[in-house]
Amino acid sequence: MSILRFRPDAPPALLSYGFRPFFLLGALYAGLAVLIWLPMLRGALETQSLFAPLDWHIHEMLYGYLAAILTGFLLTAIPNWTGRRPVQGYPLLGLALLWIAGRIAVFFSADIGWLATTVIDCAFLTAVTAAAMIEIMNGRNWRNLMVIIPVSIFALSNILFHLEAHFAGVSDMARRLGIGAAVVLIVLIGGRIIPGFTRNWLARENPGRLPAPVSRFDMATVLLTAFSLALWTLAPATLATGFLLMIAAAFNAVRLARWAGYRALRDPLVMILHLGYVFVPVGLLLVGWQIVDPARLSPAAGIHALGAGAIGVMTLAVMVRATLGHTGRALRAGPAGCAVFTAVLIAAMTRIVAGLNLAGPWLVELSGAAWAAAFIGFVLLYGPMLLGPRVERQAP
Structure with a gap:
C-alpha cells in the first residue's frame, strides 16, 4: 500500500510512522527479554517484579513484545485503510514512552506497588485501542472495525493478568x-x-x-x-x-x-x-x-x-x-x-x-x-x- 506524504515540517524519520519506533523497540525487547528469562528459568537471576518468574516471561512476551509489534502494525495499517494522516511526532513519542514505562514498571513492580504498575502498564494498550477505534470510526472504515474486537480483548486480558497475579498469586x-x-x-x-x-x-x-x-x-x-x-x-x-x-x-x-x-x-x-x-x-x-x-x-x-x-x-x-x-x-x-x-x-x-x-x-x-x-x-x-x-x- 502507498504511504502518505508528509508536510515539510515532518517529524524525524523514527517518529514519522508507527512501525518505526515500535518494530525497533519490540524486536530489541523480544531478544533481550528472552536472554533475561533463560537465567531466571534456572534460578540464576531475579527481577524486582511482583510477578512470579513464569508470569513475568509470559506477560512480557504478550504485553511487552507483542503489544509493541501490534501497535506498530495498527498505526501503519490504519492510515492506509482510512486515508487519514498517521499518528506521528509527539503523540507517537508519547505512546512509545508509555510502552517503555510499562516495561520498567513491571520489572520493578515490587518497588512501586501492584496498583501503580497495573495503571502504568495497562494505560498503553488502552490508549492504543482507543486511538485505533477513533481513527477507524472517523475514517468511516467500517469493514476494518472488527479488528478492534480482538485488540480490545487483548487489552482487557492485560488488566485481567494483573488482577489475577495480584489476587490469586499467579495468572x-x-x-x-x-x-x-x-x-x-x-x-x-x-x-x-x-x-x-x-x-x-x-x-x-x-x-x-x-x-x-x-x-x-x-x-x-x-x-x-x-x-x-x-x-x-x-x-x-x-x-x-x-x-x-x-x-x-x-x-x-x-x-x-x-x-x-x-x-x-x-x-x-x-x-x-x-x-x-x-x-x-x-x-x-x-x-x-x-x-x-x-x-x-x-x-x-x-x-x-x-x-x-x-x-x-x-x-x-x-x-x-x-x-x-x-x-x-x-x-x-x-x-x-x-x-x-x-x-x-x-x-x-x-x-x-x-x-x-x-x-x-x-x-x-x-x-x-x-x-x-x-x-x-x-x-x-x-x-x-x-x-x-x-x-x-x-x-x-
Whole structure:
C-alpha cells in the first residue's frame, strides 16, 4: 500500500510512522527479554517484579513484545485503510514512552506497588485501542472495525493478568485469553495478507493456480477458531474444548492449503508467511490433544507452538516485509533476511520439541538463543532502515 506524504515540517524519520519506533523497540525487547528469562528459568537471576518468574516471561512476551509489534502494525495499517494522516511526532513519542514505562514498571513492580504498575502498564494498550477505534470510526472504515474486537480483548486480558497475579498469586485465565486474542488476530489479518501477497507474487512470477478467493469457509474458520479459543479460556480442561480445538486446527490447515503457498517457494518473504501460519493449526492441534490426552503431552508444546511459532514467526515476517516496503526498499529478503527467518523457525521448532519432552532441557537454551538471534538480528539488519529516511523505491 502507498504511504502518505508528509508536510515539510515532518517529524524525524523514527517518529514519522508507527512501525518505526515500535518494530525497533519490540524486536530489541523480544531478544533481550528472552536472554533475561533463560537465567531466571534456572534460578540464576531475579527481577524486582511482583510477578512470579513464569508470569513475568509470559506477560512480557504478550504485553511487552507483542503489544509493541501490534501497535506498530495498527498505526501503519490504519492510515492506509482510512486515508487519514498517521499518528506521528509527539503523540507517537508519547505512546512509545508509555510502552517503555510499562516495561520498567513491571520489572520493578515490587518497588512501586501492584496498583501503580497495573495503571502504568495497562494505560498503553488502552490508549492504543482507543486511538485505533477513533481513527477507524472517523475514517468511516467500517469493514476494518472488527479488528478492534480482538485488540480490545487483548487489552482487557492485560488488566485481567494483573488482577489475577495480584489476587490469586499467579495468572491463569488471562494467559489463555491473551494468547487466544493474539491467535484470532493472526487468523483474521493473516487471512487477508497471506493470500493477497501470494496472489500478487504468483500473478507476476509464476502464472497458474492462485489462492482461493475469500469465501464463507474463511469466515467459518475465523469464527470456529475464536469460539474454540474462547472455550479454552473459560473451560480449559473439558473434552469438548479439546475436540473443538482440534477441529479448528483442521479447518485452519485446509484454509492454509487453499492459499497455494507451495507455488511461491522462490520468494522467502511470501513463504515465511505461510510457514508462520502453519503453527496455527499445529498449535491448536497440540493444545487440544493435550486436553484430550494429558498423560502423554505437556501443555508447553501447544502453548509455544502458538507463541514462539504462530506469533513469533508471523510477527517477524510482517515486520521485515513492512520495513522494506514502507522505507522504499525492494521486497527481497536476501541472505541476511533468510538467516533471520531461519533463526526464528529454529527457535519455534526446538521449543515445541522441548515441550514434547523428546530431548533434554538444553533445547530450551537453544531455542532461546535462536529467538534472540532472530530478533536482535532484525534490529541490526533493519534498524538502520527504521531510523533513516524513506528512499526511492528500487526495482523489484
